[in-house]
Amino acid sequence: MxxxxxxxxxxxxxxxxxxxxxxxLDRSAVEGRLSxxxxxxxxxxxxxxxxxxxxxxxxxxxxxxxxADALRKALAMGGDRxxxxxxxxxxxSDVLATSLVLAKAVQRIGFDLVVCGMASTDAEMSVVPxxxxxxxxxxxxxxxxxxGTDGTTLTVRRExxxxxEEIAVTLPAVVSVTDQSGxxxxxxxxxxxxxxxxxxxxxxxxxxxxxxxxxxxxxxxTVVEDTQPRxxxxxxxxxxxxxxxxxxxxxxxxxxxFL
Amino acid sequence: xxxVLVLVERGGPGGSPVRKPSLELLTIARRIGEPAAVVCGPIxxxxxxxxxxxxxxxxxxxxxxxxxxxxxxxxxxxxAEAVRQAAPAAVLVTSNPEGKDVAARLAVRLNSGIITDxxxxxxxxxxxxxxxxxxxxxxxxxxxxxxGTPVITVRPNAARPExxxxxxxxxxxxxxxxxxxxxxxxxxxxxxxxxxxxRPDLADAAIIVTGGRGVGAxxxxxxxxxxxxxxxAAVGATRAVTDLSWRPHEMQIGQTGKTVAPQLYVAxxxxxxxxxxxxxxxxxxxxxxNKDPKAPIFExxxxxxxxxxxxxxxxxINEIEKRKG
Ligand SMILES: Cc1cc2nc3c(=O)[nH]c(=O)nc-3n(C[C@H](O)[C@H](O)[C@H](O)COP(=O)(O)OP(=O)(O)OC[C@H]3O[C@@H](n4cnc5c(N)ncnc54)[C@H](O)[C@@H]3O)c2cc1C
Numbered sequence: 001m002x003x004x005x006x007x008x009x010x011x012x013x014x015x016x017x018x019x020x021x022x023x024x025l026d027r028s029a030v031e032g033r034l035s036x037x038x039x040x041x042x043x044x045x046x047x048x049x050x051x052x053x054x055x056x057x058x059x060x061x062x063x064x065x066x067x068a069d070a071l072r073k074a075l076a077m078g079g080d081r082x083x084x085x086x087x088x089x090x091x092x093s094d095v096l097a098t099s100l101v102l103a104k105a106v107q108r109i110g111f112d113l114v115v116c117g118m119a120s121t122d123a124e125m126s127v128v129p130x131x132x133x134x135x136x137x138x139x140x141x142x143x144x145x146x147x148g149t150d151g152t153t154l155t156v157r158r159e160x161x162x163x164x165e166e167i168a169v170t171l172p173a174v175v176s177v178t179d180q181s182g183x184x185x186x187x188x189x190x191x192x193x194x195x196x197x198x199x200x201x202x203x204x205x206x207x208x209x210x211x212x213x214x215x216x217x218x219x220x221x222t223v224v225e226d227t228q229p230r231x232x233x234x235x236x237x238x239x240x241x242x243x244x245x246x247x248x249x250x251x252x253x254x255x256x257x258f259l
Numbered sequence: 260x261x262x263v264l265v266l267v268e269r270g271g272p273g274g275s276p277v278r279k280p281s282l283e284l285l286t287i288a289r290r291i292g293e294p295a296a297v298v299c300g301p302i303x304x305x306x307x308x309x310x311x312x313x314x315x316x317x318x319x320x321x322x323x324x325x326x327x328x329x330x331x332x333x334x335x336x337x338x339a340e341a342v343r344q345a346a347p348a349a350v351l352v353t354s355n356p357e358g359k360d361v362a363a364r365l366a367v368r369l370n371s372g373i374i375t376d377x378x379x380x381x382x383x384x385x386x387x388x389x390x391x392x393x394x395x396x397x398x399x400x401x402x403x404x405x406x407g408t409p410v411i412t413v414r415p416n417a418a419r420p421e422x423x424x425x426x427x428x429x430x431x432x433x434x435x436x437x438x439x440x441x442x443x444x445x446x447x448x449x450x451x452x453x454x455x456x457x458r459p460d461l462a463d464a465a466i467i468v469t470g471g472r473g474v475g476a477x478x479x480x481x482x483x484x485x486x487x488x489x490x491x492a493a494v495g496a497t498r499a500v501t502d503l504s505w506r507p508h509e510m511q512i513g514q515t516g517k518t519v520a521p522q523l524y525v526a527x528x529x530x531x532x533x534x535x536x537x538x539x540x541x542x543x544x545x546x547x548x549n550k551d552p553k554a555p556i557f558e559x560x561x562x563x564x565x566x567x568x569x570x571x572x573x574x575x576i577n578e579i580e581k582r583k584g
Contacts, residue, residue: 013533017394025394037515095373096366118515124393125375126356130331130363139444141330143356145508155448159508160356161462166449167330173444179498179515180508221372221406225388228399230540238557241566246574249546250582252562256544258466258490258523259582 001112001151001171003045003057005079006102006132007038009070010122017122022217023224024092025122027064034070037117039077039184044147044177045115046078046185053151056080058109062090062101068200076187076195083109087205092217095123099131101215104208106136113154114174118143126176133174140174141167145181261348262295262317263288264341266334266361267310268353269300276306279463280353282420284413285313287380289423291387292348295319297341299326299334302431311426319344321434325443331357332442335364340434342369342408349387351380354412362412371407376518378417378541387411395514395533396540415462416520453509456494461510464493466523469512469539472499473528473549473568480505482572483527489579495519497535513538527568531556548572 011017011030020026042059049055059074061067062085071082085105093101106114114136119126126142133140146157154169159180169175187195205212213219237252239245253259265288268278281296288294295317296310302320310318321337338361342350350365352358354376366373379390387409391400403409461467468490470483480500487494495517496510512519514534524542529535531547531554539545540559547560548568557563564571 013395017397019398095363096370099367121514124514126359127363127366127373127375130360131367134335134364134367137441139330139332139441140360141445142360161509162452164451164453165447167445168448169445180501221370222374222402222404224400224402226401230392230397230399233545233559233561236545236557236559236561236563238552238560238563238565240552241564241571245564245566245571246578249548249562249564249571249575250578253523253546253579254582256523258544259579 001048001053001055001149002110003048003055004106004109004111004114005038005041005045005057005059005074006114006116006128007042007059007061007070007074008035008120009033009061009063009067010035010120013121019227022092023227024217032066032069034073035117035121037119037121037179038074040177040179040181041115041117042074042077042079043184044181047182048147048149049078051148053149058083060102060105060109061085062098062105064091071200072195073187075198075200076192077185078191079198081198082200084200084202085208086202087212089205089212089216092220093215094220094222095125095127095131096221097215097219099128099135101205101208101210102128103132103135104210105203106132108203108208112172113149116174116176118176118178129174129176136172136174138172138174139169141169142176144175144177147175147177147181261292262345263292264295264297264338264345264347264350265315266338266350266352266358267296267298269298276309279420280415282313283415283418284351284353285310285315286418286421287413288351289314290380290382293317295341295345295347296429297338299337307429307431311429312422313420314423314426315429316427317345318429318431319434320431321436323436323438325438328447329443330445330447331360331364332444333438334361335368336436336438336442337434338365339368340436344432347408349409349411352410352412354414358412362410366410369407369410371410372404373410374402374404375412377411377413380411380413380417392541395537414518458487459491459493461493461495461512461517461519464519464521466490466492466525467495467512467519467521468492468525468527469495469497469529470500470527471497471529472503474500474505475528475569477505479569482569485576486525486572489576490525492525497529526556527572529556530554531559
């Protein structure tokens with residue numbers, strides 16, 4: 001089974017992020033890493049292989065040169081090969097353009113299953129899996145907490161707000177997995193060394209037959225009007241419990257009409 | 260005036276024919292144009308009147324068992340047909356996992372811009388202006404869509420549902436849709452509804468009490484639930500708590516759980532990690548109880564208590580009950 005895992009290189013979640021002059025996230029200002037939520041996607045792909053289905057796992061990323069680090073990490077976790085879509089025309093691409101590029105690359109790689117994380121930890125839109133699925137013309141199930149496959153059907157368990165659902169998805173398909181699906185492995189030193197020798201191809205937009213005018217900031221279907229830091233919260237009252245804290249807290253809640 | 264399509268979610272708590280977030284969308288839609296409700300599933304007169312009460316001037320209805328049996332794509336095909344007929348100024352969908360999947364595929368089919376997780380939507384000279392909270396809630400961004408029919412997913416609680424003074428009788432337009440084979444690729448084989456807790460829904464609760472790892476044990480979590488009941492609140496949990504299986508995942512608040520913005524958020528035994536803050540920073544008033552005075556949650560608290568939650572919360576529950584008489 002040919003599995004493509006979509007992975008994204010994102011700024012470290014604990015760093016202080018800021019906007020660049022063009023009102024996109026300034027990615028040069030902070031350290032990057034493989035999105036933690038994509039680690040769950042790589043892990044699930046590897047586990048499908050370990051469960052007995054022969055798999056060939058390609059990790060696919062789109063992003064500037066440092067994104068290659070995210071690919072190496074994914075390969076150290078068990079991916080077989082990597083594809084990096086790298087092109088000067090790409091920065092600033094919106095989700096429509098991003099999903100177009102990823103779908104074309106997935107098509108070129110060839111696939112039975114595309115596995116994604118439940119969201120990127122930077123943009124957090126959670127729409128790329130469904131958009132890629134629509135462009136590929138295949139079904140999709142999002143937020144899987146558990147995956148299984150016999151090679152022709154993917155079975156998914158997921159927890160929605162109101163129910164536990166079991167879903168049967170006809171392959172080829174796209175799936176996104178949650179952080180409840182199973183802790184990602186921590187690659188051993190040997191795996192990290194081995195990953196350095198795994199093949200990584202770099203593709204340009206021309207390789208994918210995409211016109212540069214269809215991607216990037218200028219082609220974005222959305223425009224940012226303004227950005228503002230959240231006003232700092234007014235400093236609150238902090239008291240140390242000397243046995244009377246509950247009374248004082250109740251008084252505070254009553255004054256604010258919560259009781 | 261041009262129509263604004265609203266994808267309506269049916270069946271709210273307490274026997275309401277429509278879920279509350281959909282009423283919020285109808286309220287927001289009136290700022291941009293004339294709300295037109297798109298309803299998947301059987302529809303009766305009472306539901307039509309109810310939607311009219313919240314400003315719907317037209318109702319598109321599509322009914323087929325396939326809409327429940329197959330994920331997402333049937334609803335996309337219904338919405339795409341409604342867009343073709345109504346040529347709307349925008350399409351509004353609730354920002355939950357299914358809503359986002361539907362909106363995402365629709366945007367691809369319309370080649371339209373999409374904005375998710377809106378916390379506010381206003382009319383603007385060049386189309387709807389959408390407010391979002393980004394970077395773990397640390398920034399506010401306003402943006403708009405400049406290509407195609409704007410597709411916007413809106414977070415629950417972005418507006419208070421408001422009835423209209425003089426509802427009009429909406430024209431009901433049945434949509435005959437011929438589902439493609441593509442629409443039948445992901446089938447729900449089994450759906451086990453979760454037993455109701457009897458407490459308010461996290462998504463639209465006015466008060467939420469959240470317990471973190473500091474609660475110490477699954478049995479001890481009961482003190483969080485007792486405080487919630489005393490306050491008439493919903494119960495939340497951190498990922499530490501759901502990872503340990505002390506409480507189920509649907510109670511998790513944060514980046515990979517729910518995003519909430521209640522009037523009052525009480526966090527007990529919660530450190531205040533960035534991924535947790537991402538889901539609750541928009542709360543009006545934040546109260547924290549933590550034994551570590553250096554816990555980051557105190558930087559966000561309007562009222563903080565440095566102390567042992569197992570002493571403070573039971574005493575607080577007593578105080579509340581005393582005051583209630
Ligand atoms: C990709 C990713 C996604 C994530 N998504 C989420 C998410 O959606 N939601 C989420 O919550 N987390 C999320 N996390 C996890 C997050 O980083 C934190 O690990 C988690 O929020 C910590 O939970 P906690 O505050 O309950 O536990 P801890 O950080 O362990 O804090 C426990 C606190 O309890 C206090 N305490 C202990 N005993 C007592 C006592 N007797 N009385 C009072 N206070 C006491 C301690 O001082 C401490 O501050 C995510 C992490 C990653 C990497």
